[in-house]
Amino acid sequence: DGGITQSPKYLFRKEGQNVTLSCEQNLNHDAMYWYRQDPGQGLRLIYYSQIVNDFQKGDIAEGYSVSREKKESFPLTVTSAQKNPTAFYLCASTTGMGNQPQHFGDGTRLSIL
Amino acid sequence: AQSVTQPDIHITVSEGASLELRCNYSYGATPYLFWYVQSPGQGLQLLLKYFSGDTLVQGIKGFEAEFKRSQSSFNLRKPSVHWSDAAEYFCAVGAVRGGADGLTFGKGTHLIIQP
Numbered sequence: 375d376g377g378i379t380q381s382p383k384y385l386f387r388k389e390g391q392n393v394t395l396s397c398e399q400n401l402n403h404d405a406m407y408w409y410r411q412d413p414g415q416g417l418r419l420i421y422y423s424q425i426v427n428d429f430q431k432g433d434i435a436e437g438y439s440v441s442r443e444k445k446e447s448f449p450l451t452v453t454s455a456q457k458n459p460t461a462f463y464l465c466a467s468t469t470g471m472g473n474q475p476q477h478f479g480d481g482t483r484l485s486i487l
Numbered sequence: 488a489q490s491v492t493q494p495d496i497h498i499t500v501s502e503g504a505s506l507e508l509r510c511n512y513s514y515g516a517t518p519y520l521f522w523y524v525q526s527p528g529q530g531l532q533l534l535l536k537y538f539s540g541d542t543l544v545q546g547i548k549g550f551e552a553e554f555k556r557s558q559s560s561f562n563l564r565k566p567s568v569h570w571s572d573a574a575e576y577f578c579a580v581g582a583v584r585g586g587a588d589g590l591t592f593g594k595g596t597h598l599i600i601q602p
Contacts (some may be wrong), residue, residue: 378530407589414496416577416594417531432589464530475521476590478530 376401380465380479386487387452387459395450395482397465403477404470406448410434411462411481420463423448424470452484460485489514489580493593500568501601508563508596510578519581520561521590522552524574531577537561548572573600 378399387393399406405424409417419432423442437456442448448467452459462483466476490513500506512518519538523531535546542554552563561578575597579590 380530409589409592414594417590417592419589422589466531475533475536478523478532480530481528483528 378465378467378477378479380463380482383480383482385482385484387484388487390454392451392453393459393484395452395463395465395484397448397450397479398446399448399465399467399477399479400446401467401477402445403467404445405468406442407466407468407476408432408438408440408448408450409464409466411464417464420450489518489591491578491580491591491593493576493578493596495596496594497597497599499599499601502570503567506563506565506568506572506598508576508578508598510561510563510593511559512561512578512580513559514580520552520554521579521581522546522550522561522563523577523579524548525577525595526574534563534576568598568600570600570602573598 381396407422408420411417418434420438421440423429426445429440429442439451462481464481465479468474468476492511494509521536522534524534525531534550535544537544537554545551550565554561575595577595578593581590
């Protein structure tokens with residue numbers, strides 16, 4: 375079955391440490407996204423990529439970095455510069471056409487040790 | 488910039504009763520509108536979408552939504568809720584130019600079902 379796989383489901387970060395969240399899709403979608411979800415805040419866009427080797431900052435990109443070396447993969451690194459990383463992170467993808475909805479992975483919950 | 492407002496943070500409904508979740512959007516042109524549902528610790532599942540045409544759209548799990556341009560609203564409805572409908576519901580708007588820069592989400596409405 376086609377879909378989006380996020381791993382790990384739970385992740386813990388120590389102070390000063392960078393951590394990387396994985397997102398893989400086998401839907402042959404061009405566009406991929408990372409959202410951060412905090413209680414009562416909805417989803418906020420961190421980064422998005424419309425094509426391989428290209429990505430754009432979203433609304434809350436500070437303290438995060440991404441890469442898009444393959445169409446299927448869009449990993450997110452939470453750097454030590456992100457002072458409040460505890461949140462639920464969601465990856466999504468779409469064909470990139472304006473009339474198509476986004477498909478979501480099951481998320482990664484990141485916590486501080 | 489586009490924005491979405493879901494006025495109700497929590498809604499409690501008795502099982503078997505009807506449901507309406509409110510969504511108001513702000514966007515300068517014709518919006519693409521979506522409703523998603525999220526169970527605890529899970530990703531988002533698409534319930535329905537509106538792009539153009541008939542203003543009443545049908546979705547999965549017996550949900551429907553009506554687009555009202557004059558009120559900038561896209562409210563979600565269900566005639567009779569089931570206990571399994573308890574979840575978080577998100578309304579979202581996408582840019583007409585392609586949505587490739589992401590959807591804008593409301594803050595969500597938490598639906599509680601009373602037996």
